Amino acid sequence: MAARTHFITGAAGLVGQAVAEKLVTRGDRVIAIDKSSAVFPFGNVITCDLKDIHRLYALAGDVDLDSVIHCGAYSGPMVARDNPYDLVAVNVMGTANVLELARIFRARRFINCSSVSVYGSTAQGPVKEDVHLAPSTVYGATKLAAEALVTAFAREHGVDAVSFRLSWVYGPNRSTPCLLGRMLRDALSGKATELPWGSDFYRQYIHADDAADGLIAGLDAKSLSMRVFNLTGANYQTLGETAALVQQVLPQAQISLGEGPDPGDDTQHEFDISAATEELGYRPSVSLEQGIRRFVAAINHENGNSEGV
DSSP states (O other): OOOOEEEEESTTSHHHHHHHHHHHHTTOEEEEEESSOEEETTEEEEEOOTTOHHHHHHHHTTSOEEEEEEOOSOOSTTSSTTOHHHHHIIIIIHHHHHHHHHHHTTOSEEEEEEEGGGGOSOSSSSBOTTSOOOOOSHHHHHHHHHHHHHHHHHHHHOOOEEEEEEOEEEOTTOOSOOHHHHHHHHHHTTOEEEESSOTTOEEEEEEHHHHHHHHHHHHHOSOOSOSEEEEOOSOEEEHHHHHHHHHHHOTTOEEEEOSSOOTTSOOOOOBOOHHHHHHHOOOOOOOHHHHHHHHHHHHHHHTTOOOOO
16 A cells, blocks of 8 residues: 555554554555654654634645544543533544535545444444434534534535444543552552442443554545444453453552443443444454553553562
8 A cells, every 4th residue: 555644633542642653554655643742762842722724724735635634632531621612623623624625625534533422321232323313412412513524525516434432441641530540550659549430331342552543443444424423442341351451450559430321421331343343344352451460561561669569
C-alpha cells in the first residue's frame, strides 16, 4: 500500500497517539495536532485549537490529504463538567470544523472517535448500534451531536465518514482520571485504593492499541455499509473482578470497593461488536490482564524501575 497522509486531531492523547504511532510505523505520514505541542517518536505534535478553523486549514496546507482521524475532544463525562459551554464548543463545533476540513480538502475517509456515553444507561445486552440513544450527560450529548454531524456530512456532502463508539479506553498514556490506572499506581506506590461503590458495577474496557487498530481498520476499509460501530475490548466484568485481576498481577495491591454503581457513570450492559468484527475484521487482541501488565511495566519505566511483572 502506498504511503498516505493523515490529519490526526488529539494526537497527544491516548488514542490519537496510538493511531499516529501505528500509521507512521507502517510508512504513512501524519499531520498531528493537539491543544498543546509535544514530541513523540512518531514526530512532532503541533499546537492547534479545534475551534480555530483558519489554523486547521493552514496546517492541512497543500498536501494530498487521504483522511482525517478525529480523536481530539474532551475525552469523558468526568472532564469539563464545570464548563459545559466549552465542552459543546470543542466536541460539537470542533467536529464540525474538521468535517468541513475533510469536505474542502476532499479527504477519502473521515474517522470520528465517539463514545458509548451516547447510549446512557442501557436496558439489556448485548447492546447493538441501532438501539435507542439517551445520553445522561452533556458529554454524551456532545458525542451524539457529533455523530449526527458525521452522518449528515456523509449524506449531504459525500464525506465518507464513520463514527466509532469507544468504551472505557485505558493505557499508560492516559492523562484523564481512570480508576484502573489509579488502582495500579496506588499499588505500586504502597497506597490503598478505597471506594464506597463499584464491586458489583460492570465496566467494559478497551486498550488504546485495540482502539487504534479498530480505527485503522475503518480507515483502510474499501467501503463501509454503516456510519457507526461499537468498539470495545473483550472483557465485560465488574470492577470487583477487575480489582481481583489487579491483585493477581500485583499481590501487594490493597483495594476495597463497596457495592453499588459508579455515581458518575451510566449502568451499561455488554456492547455488541459483531458489526466491526464482520465488516472490518476487528477483534480485540489485548486481554485485560495483558493490558494491566503492560500498564504496570510502563509505570515502572516512568519511575525508573526496570522491574517487570
